[in-house]
Amino acid sequence: MHVVSEQVVVTGVGAVTPLGVGARTLHERWSAGAVGIRDGEAPCADFEPTDFLTAKAARRADRFTQLAIAACAEALADAGWDADGELPYAPERVGCVLGTGIGGIATLVDGQDTLRERGAECVSPLSVPLMMSNAGAGALSMRHGLRGPSFAVSSACASGAHALGCALRMLQCGEADAVVAGGSEAGLTPLARAAFGALDALSPSGVSRPFDARRDGFVMGEGAAVMVLERADAARERHARVLGAIRGYGASSDAHHLTAPRDDGAGQAAAIGAALADAGVAAEEVDYVNAHGTSTPLNDRAETRAIKLALGEHAGRIPVTSTKSAIGHLLGAAGAVEAVATLLALRDRIAPPTLGLSEPDDGLDLDYVPGAARPLSAGGERPALGLSNSFGFGGHNAVLCVEAA
Amino acid sequence: MSTVTSEEQIEKLVIESLETFGADPDLITRDATFEALDIDSLDLAELSQIVHESYGVELKGSDVADVKTVDDAVKLIASRL
Numbered sequence: 001m002h003v004v005s006e007q008v009v010v011t012g013v014g015a016v017t018p019l020g021v022g023a024r025t026l027h028e029r030w031s032a033g034a035v036g037i038r039d040g041e042a043p044c045a046d047f048e049p050t051d052f053l054t055a056k057a058a059r060r061a062d063r064f065t066q067l068a069i070a071a072c073a074e075a076l077a078d079a080g081w082d083a084d085g086e087l088p089y090a091p092e093r094v095g096c097v098l099g100t101g102i103g104g105i106a107t108l109v110d111g112q113d114t115l116r117e118r119g120a121e122c123v124s125p126l127s128v129p130l131m132m133s134n135a136g137a138g139a140l141s142m143r144h145g146l147r148g149p150s151f152a153v154s155s156a157c158a159s160g161a162h163a164l165g166c167a168l169r170m171l172q173c174g175e176a177d178a179v180v181a182g183g184s185e186a187g188l189t190p191l192a193r194a195a196f197g198a199l200d201a202l203s204p205s206g207v208s209r210p211f212d213a214r215r216d217g218f219v220m221g222e223g224a225a226v227m228v229l230e231r232a233d234a235a236r237e238r239h240a241r242v243l244g245a246i247r248g249y250g251a252s253s254d255a256h257h258l259t260a261p262r263d264d265g266a267g268q269a270a271a272i273g274a275a276l277a278d279a280g281v282a283a284e285e286v287d288y289v290n291a292h293g294t295s296t297p298l299n300d301r302a303e304t305r306a307i308k309l310a311l312g313e314h315a316g317r318i319p320v321t322s323t324k325s326a327i328g329h330l331l332g333a334a335g336a337v338e339a340v341a342t343l344l345a346l347r348d349r350i351a352p353p354t355l356g357l358s359e360p361d362d363g364l365d366l367d368y369v370p371g372a373a374r375p376l377s378a379g380g381e382r383p384a385l386g387l388s389n390s391f392g393f394g395g396h397n398a399v400l401c402v403e404a405a
Numbered sequence: 406m407s408t409v410t411s412e413e414q415i416e417k418l419v420i421e422s423l424e425t426f427g428a429d430p431d432l433i434t435r436d437a438t439f440e441a442l443d444i445d446s447l448d449l450a451e452l453s454q455i456v457h458e459s460y461g462v463e464l465k466g467s468d469v470a471d472v473k474t475v476d477d478a479v480k481l482i483a484s485r486l
Binding site for chain 2: 054056059121122124126129
């Protein structure tokens with residue numbers, strides 16, 4: 001394998017989130033202080049699968065795949081790709097990596113119900129192809145004729161970030177010229193509610209208020225986001241409009257506990273440090289941090305420590321905000337959705353707010369930008385640079401270093 | 406279910422199933438090929454399951470492998486009742 005170590009640029013973004021369909025919808029509504037949470041959950045209430053899929057394609061896809069297909073269509077169009085026609089690269093040079101924490105859980109539950117109520121002979125032959133965690137990646141590959149490497153990555157709530165990091169590496173080592181990458185999740189089922197509830201992970205109050213003293217757990221959401229990543233030289237050659245770059249990626253593991261982060265934040269800090277080193281930038285060059293910020297007691301404390309450990313005194317000088325305050329926790333999609341949100345925030349030089357935060361907890365003393373967005377005071381005329389943190393059950397940490405064009 | 410199942414009844418079941426699978430109702434005729442209707446092996450697996458549930462007849466993958474048209478499917482099912 002030849003190592004190219006080429007810069008990787010973002011040429012298109014797409015998202016379906018509880019704030020609506022569209023990446024800009026997410027960015028603009030979050031920045032305006034909108035919250036997509038209702039009755040303690042954050043569904044993509046505006047999403048109509050048949051707006052994006054034929055009836056046949058829709059019944060061949062679990063909701064997590066449907067969301068990914070819609071986000072991908074937007075991202076490809078944004079990148080100027082002809083989604084139904086010829087790709088700008090040889091098809092075998094275009095890959096696809098999609099993160100999901102759970103996969104097709106609604107399909108799994110349906111199959112189990114059918115098995116119990118009507119017997120094994122009635123379980124649908126579509127069960128496996130819909131529920132498998134790689135169904136989303138397979139669907140995107142088939143739909144758009146992406147014939148390079150395609151697969152799913154799964155690291156719970158860090159899946160979306162790991163998928164983008166993996167795509168970055170595929171491009172840097174010359175395995176592809178472009179990779180369509182992101183994350184998707186559709187877990188709003190009674191089973192997931194009960195299971196996360198049993199862990200005391202979900203907010204009993206149904207309010208997402210990261211870093212607040214009253215925070216009591218995360219609010220579960222659903223959605224998807226996709227980025228089109230291209231090798232910078234290849235994007236230049238096709239005169240693509242460049243939105244920004246994934247400058248770096250760092251991943252680490254806590255090796256500590258199945259669900260709890262290390263209280264000292266050291267594992268998470270290692271991932272942040274690795275992302276900075278990979279990007280070749282100093283802590284002082286970071287203008288904004290999109291926190292994992294789940295609104296759980298454990299995460300927000302450990303993450304605050306991690307940011308301070310990794311960025312030192314600079315941590316207190318920059319805005320640190322949580323997308324989950326507006327859309328809840330999109331689990332395996334969160335890392336991708338938040339990477340998209342980070343890029344658009346950096347492009348517009350704005351720090352979207354942490355909503356629902358009025359009484360920061362003891363010791364949580366970073367600048368979380370409570371309540372209302374604020375202009376980003378990035379140094380001089382240079383492009384703004386930020387970090388997007390994602391941490392998953394299992395102790396998986398993934399951090400992306402993103403720069404606006 | 407009546408003890409005698411007519412070909413018309415079988416045809417109705419097949420057509421309803423194909424519509425559920427997303428085939429264009431305007432294109433569904435007895436002579437229509439599954440290829441033209443965009444009906445593939447997964448759809449035929451589902452159809453076999455519906456036939457089994459409705460008539461208690463088991464169609465294996467090898468049974469439906471040679472089924473190319475709506476008419477083929479109706480006749481195959483009728484021959485097994």
